[in-house]
Every structure is written in structure tokens, then in C-alpha cells.
Amino acid sequence: TRQAETHGFQTEVKQLLHLMIHSLYSNKEIFLRELVSNASDAADKLRFKALSDSSLLADDAELYVRVSADKDAGTITISDNGIGMTRDEVMANLGTIAKSGTADFFSQLSGDQAKDSRLIGQFGVGFYSAFIVADSVTVRTRAAGADSAVEWFSRGEGEYELRNIDKAKRGTDIILHLRDDANEYLDEWRLKSIITKYSDHLSIPVQMPKRDDDNKQDGWEAVNSGQALWTREKSEISDEEYKEFYKTIAHDFDEPLLWSHNKVEGTSEYTSLLYIPKRAPWDLWNRDNQTGIKLYVKRVFIMDDAKQLMPTYLRFVRGLMDSSDLPLNVSREILQDNKITRSMRNGSTKKILSMLSKLAKDDPEKYQEFWNTFGTVLKEGPAEDHGNQETIASLLRFASTHEDNSEATVSLDAYLERMPEKQEKIYYIVADSYEAARDNPALEIFRKKGIEVLLLSERIDEWLMSHLTEYKGKAFQSVTRGDLDLGELDDAETKKQHEESEKAFKKQLKRFEKALGDSVKTVRVTHRLTDSPACIVTDENDMSTQMAKLMEAAGQ
Ligand code: ADP
Ligand code: MG
Numbered sequence: 001t002r003q004a005e006t007h008g009f010q011t012e013v014k015q016l017l018h019l020m021i022h023s024l025y026s027n028k029e030i031f032l033r034e035l036v037s038n039a040s041d042a043a044d045k046l047r048f049k050a051l052s053d054s055s056l057l058a059d060d061a062e063l064y065v066r067v068s069a070d071k072d073a074g075t076i077t078i079s080d081n082g083i084g085m086t087r088d089e090v091m092a093n094l095g096t097i098a099k100s101g102t103a104d105f106f107s108q109l110s111g112d113q114a115k116d117s118r119l120i121g122q123f124g125v126g127f128y129s130a131f132i133v134a135d136s137v138t139v140r141t142r143a144a145g146a147d148s149a150v151e152w153f154s155r156g157e158g159e160y161e162l163r164n165i166d167k168a169k170r171g172t173d174i175i176l177h178l179r180d181d182a183n184e185y186l187d188e189w190r191l192k193s194i195i196t197k198y199s200d201h202l203s204i205p206v207q208m209p210k211r212d213d214d215n216k217q218d219g220w221e222a223v224n225s226g227q228a229l230w231t232r233e234k235s236e237i238s239d240e241e242y243k244e245f246y247k248t249i250a251h252d253f254d255e256p257l258l259w260s261h262n263k264v265e266g267t268s269e270y271t272s273l274l275y276i277p278k279r280a281p282w283d284l285w286n287r288d289n290q291t292g293i294k295l296y297v298k299r300v301f302i303m304d305d306a307k308q309l310m311p312t313y314l315r316f317v318r319g320l321m322d323s324s325d326l327p328l329n330v331s332r333e334i335l336q337d338n339k340i341t342r343s344m345r346n347g348s349t350k351k352i353l354s355m356l357s358k359l360a361k362d363d364p365e366k367y368q369e370f371w372n373t374f375g376t377v378l379k380e381g382p383a384e385d386h387g388n389q390e391t392i393a394s395l396l397r398f399a400s401t402h403e404d405n406s407e408a409t410v411s412l413d414a415y416l417e418r419m420p421e422k423q424e425k426i427y428y429i430v431a432d433s434y435e436a437a438r439d440n441p442a443l444e445i446f447r448k449k450g451i452e453v454l455l456l457s458e459r460i461d462e463w464l465m466s467h468l469t470e471y472k473g474k475a476f477q478s479v480t481r482g483d484l485d486l487g488e489l490d491d492a493e494t495k496k497q498h499e500e501s502e503k504a505f506k507k508q509l510k511r512f513e514k515a516l517g518d519s520v521k522t523v524r525v526t527h528r529l530t531d532s533p534a535c536i537v538t539d540e541n542d543m544s545t546q547m548a549k550l551m552e553a554a555g556q
Contacts, residue, residue, distance in 0.1 A: 004163040010096040023117035031129040033198035039065040042082025044301035081171035084143040131156035134176035141172040201229035230273040250318040268343045274319040296322035308335045313380035383467035398454040406434040425477040428454035441532035
């Protein structure tokens with residue numbers, strides 16, 4: 001036997017292993033989904049690489065995943081003849097966590113078992129989930145095109161062993177030495193039912209031993225239907241299947257809120273299957289970590305996080321797109337500036353927006369749930385996507401003086417509907433908090449006149465309002481800006497009164513200006529206050545106080 005080398009796991013792996021074993025206890029069976037999906041990925045990767053080097057497939061071109069159990073040994077083996085791993089790849093993939101945002105993920109763990117287990121699920125339990133059911137794991141692997149093979153062995157307790165081995169064929173065998181309390185998975189029926197539940201849609205055959213009448217193994221047979229879910233007819237796919245598929249690709253324990261499956265023909269031809277999750281992914285706020293959309297070309301998996309296929313403000317969308325037009329050897333560079341990608345992105349963006357509009361109309365309660373979870377992200381939309389600005393604006397929800405409630409439930413259409421005929425503008429205020437917005441003295445005159453004002457208090461709101469200038473022909477007007485002209489809402493008599501009082505206060509204004517010196521630009525008479533004596537406003541063309549704070553926070 002050859003010398004084994006012992007290596008320590010990266011600290012994060014140790015933490016993840018510990019957490020997983022303790023918090024995914026009631027969700028054990030997902031280990032099989034993860035390992036079969038890795039095997040299927042390995043086949044996808046090999047197929048992709050073989051496009052430019054067909055010798056890699058050699059004489060073993062029928063790709064498969066095999067799952068079997070050995071009752072006497074107490075083991076389950078998951079084998080594939082996919083791309084395999086070199087020694088270096090084994091060390092990188094099965095000894096560290098290379099994902100971006102890992103630190104961020106660990107910082108979000110709370111110690112609350114239910115919360116953490118969902119978070120871990122979203123983070124992607126992956127290979128390490130083997131240790132939920134196994135007290136030790138052996139991986140034997142040989143990379144496509146390589147002569148040598150390696151064996152990895154670990155008890156999941158902080159270190160692993162590596163040794164060189166002989167392995168006749170390309171690919172990877174994963175052998176799980178089951179814990180005593182996981183022996184139920186030695187049952188082939190049990191395994192088969194888990195595979196059909198989670199892996200039926202995989203295009204690769206997942207095989208199990210074929211049994212003859214005496215229960216002896218007689219070769220292998222596929223237990224999944226072997227047709228990629230999205231290539232099937234919509235009418236033949238059950239909701240259950242759509243939901244399970246979502247859980248697999250989104251690494252979510254929850255069901256999706258909504259989905260849409262489309263076959264698009266015309267200038268470009270593609271299929272999309274897009275999901276809106278119920279809950280926010282743990283890395284929603286990381287704008288760079290956009291991993292929602294998988295790209296396939298003619299059913300061949302190409303890449304995981306095709307950022308070019310979905311705008312950033314829809315980064316919560318999960319799913320896939322399968323193009324019939326892109327070349328199989330498409331690279332990220334090609335995707336960047338490409339007519340086909342652009343048309344897929346535009347089409348899918350419109351699809352998502354119309355899905356949301358429909359939800360808002362048909363099921364306002366469910367839409368509110370969506371808004372509460374993802375609204376803040378959607379607010380990035382008007383700045384990012386001018387073409388769809390009005391549609392996005394119609395999806396926005398605000399708190400307003402009409403509702404007297406901090407929850408954002410008012411749509412712009414509802415605002416327009418309530419607006420008196422003479423009102424020309426949509427009034428809003430941006431402040432640090434809902435209370436600060438609600439209690440701002442600038443609102444007094446509006447309350448008095450019964451004019452609704454939108455109350456905005458999220459960090460992004462100033463940014464949003466600097467890009468959203470009008471909705472359905474009505475301009476937005478901040479109530480804390482410049483010389484507020486209530487236009488037609490003021491009658492001639494009031495206007496005259498205003499002019500007179502402005503004259504009368506001229507002297508006092510000079511004195512105020514002198515006393516305040518450089519700290520103000522000017523002091524003027526206002527008619528917008530009814531109870532408070534004074535308020536601070538910004539000039540129409542100046543940065544608002546909110547924006548100034550934002551810039552300051554950003555170090556500008
Ligand atoms: P993910 O699949 O999300 O990348 P995993 O923890 O499931 O994360 O797997 C980590 C990595 O290990 C994979 O990205 C892959 O590179 C490698 N790997 C796991 N299983 C296999 C396999 N059966 N064949 C080849 N590589 C594998
Ligand atoms: Mg995986």
C-alpha cells in the first residue's frame with residue numbers, strides 16, 4: 001500500500017461539518033440529492049470539455065451515475081464516469097470551501113437551529129452533506145485524461161487522508177460508511193424513492209442494480225425518467241415536479257413563491273424556467289454574488305451563474321435558460337456582449353415583471369409578501385433598467401400619509417386614483433426612518449389640504465427617487481425641496497396673502513440670514529408650515545440631505 005498523507009480541513013469546513021450534522025438531522029436524505037447532483041455535474045463538465053477534445057470520452061462515452069448499497073459492509077456507493085478530479089482538485093474541492101461570500105455566510109449564522117439549517121441549505125450543503133449519514137467517507141477518483149488516481153478518506157473530524165491508488169476507469173466513486181442510525185438507506189427501495197423524488201429530471205441516467213427473480217443483480221437499470229424537466233411539455237409537468245426541481249437547483253428547503261416555464265421562439269429560440277423564491281437568499285445583499293441563473297445550450301450545461309442573463313435588480317430570481325442559438329463553446333466574454341444573450345435577458349426580464357404584475361393584481365396579499373422580502377432589491381430597478389421603468393414603478397409599494405402605517409403597501413396607481421383632479425404632482429418625502437418622515441413639519445400643509453404624501457425611509461430611496469422622475473405623466477416632487485409650489489391647489493386668494501406676508505417679513509429674513517451666516521444658503525418665508533415655526537429644506541438642484549449623508553457614508 002502507498003503512503004497516506006494527512007491534511008487538515010480549512011476551519012470553515014470544520015464549522016460547516018459540525019453545523020450540518022447537527023442542524024440537518026431531520027433532513028438527512030438530501031445527502032443523496034447532493035451527491036447524485038455532483039455526479040451529474042461531473043458528467044456535464046466532461047461533456048462540455050469533450051466538445052473541444054473528444055478523446056476525453058475515450059471508449060466510455062455513455063455517461064451514467066450508479067447508486068448501490070452493500071448491506072453487509074454497511075455502505076452506499078455513488079459512482080460516476082464523469083470528469084473526475086486530480087489530486088490538486090481533490091484538495092481544493094474536498095478540503096476547503098472556495099465559494100465567495102463564505103465569511104459573510106458564517107457571520108449570518110445565529111445559533112437558532114431552524115434558521116441556520118435553512119441558511120445552510122441555501123449556502124449549498126454539497127459534498128459535505130455525506131457526513132450527515134456517514135461516519136466516514138471514501139472518495140476514489142481519476143480525472144479524465146489522467147493516468148493516476150487518488151483516494152480521499154475522512155471521518156469528518158478535522159482532517160482527511162490522501163493516497164495515490166490504481167483506478168481502472170475515469171470518474172469518481174463515493175463510498176459512504178453509514179452511521180448506525182442511518183441504516184435505513186441501505187434499502188434499495190428507499191434509495192430509489194429518494195432518487196425519483198429529487199433526481200428524476202436529471203438528463204443523465206441514474207442507475208441502480210437490476211434484480212432478477214432470485215434477487216440477484218443482473219446488470220444495471222435507470223431509475224429516473226432521464227429527461228431534463230424543462231424540455232418536457234408544460235401540461236405534462238405537475239406542480240409537485242416543478243417544486244422539487246426548484247428545491248434542487250435553488251438549494252432551498254422551501255417551496256418557490258411562483259414560477260414560469262416558457263418556450264420562446266422568434267428572433268431567438270430558448271426555453272426558460274424561472275422561479276421567484278419565498279425567502280431571501282442569504283447573499284441577497286451581495287450584488288456581485290449573483291448565482292441565480294444556469295445557462296444551458298441545447299441541453300448541455302454551460303455555466304452556473306450567468307449574470308448576463310438577468311439584471312442585477314432581479315438577482316433573487318432562480319432558474320435556468322436553455323438556448324438553441326448560442327454556440328456550445330460560449331465563454332463569459334462572448335456572453336457579455338451578444339445579441340442572443342441580450343434578447344434572452346430582455347425577454348426574461350419582461351417575463352418576470354409581468355409575472356409580478358399579474359401576482360399584484362390577482363393576489364395582492366401574496367404580492368405583499370413578495371414585496372416585503374424583495375422590494376428593496378426591486379427598487380434598484382428604475383435606475384438600472386430605463387426601458388422597463390414604468391412597469392417597475394407600478395410594482396413599487398410605499399408607506400404613505402393615507403395609510404398611517406409603516407408597512408409599504410401603497411402603489412403609485414392607488415395614489416393616482418386618490419389624487420384630486422387639480423393635483424399635478426406625486427408628492428413624497430425621504431427621511432431616515434418612517435417616523436422621521438411621518439413627523440416632518442413639511443407635511444403639515446399637505447395634511448391640512450388632504451393631499452397624500454409618500455413616506456420613504458429606506459437607504460436606497462434617495463437613489464430610487466433620483467432616477468424616477470415621473471409616473472404616468474405625473475412628476476415626482478419632494479416636499480422638502482426648494483420653493484414648494486402647490487400649483488393649482490392654491491387659490492388666488494391664498495396666493496395674494498402669501499405675497500403680502502413675504503413682503504412683511506423681509507426685514508426679519510435679513511436678520512436671520514446675517515445671524516446664521518455661512519451655514520445656510522438663504523432664509524425665506526414659507527407657507528407650508530401650519531404648526532411648526534421653521535424647517536430646513538434643500539435647494540431644488542442641490543443634493544438632498546439624505547443623499548449627502550449617503551455620499552458621506554460612502555466616503556465621498
Ligand atoms: P458544488 O457542487 O456546489 O460546487 P459541492 O460541495 O457539492 O459544491 O462539491 C464541491 C466540488 O467538488 C464540486 O464543485 C466539484 O468540483 C467537486 N466534486 C464533487 N463531487 C464530484 C464528482 N462526483 N466528480 C467530480 N468532481 C466532484
Ligand atoms: Mg454540489
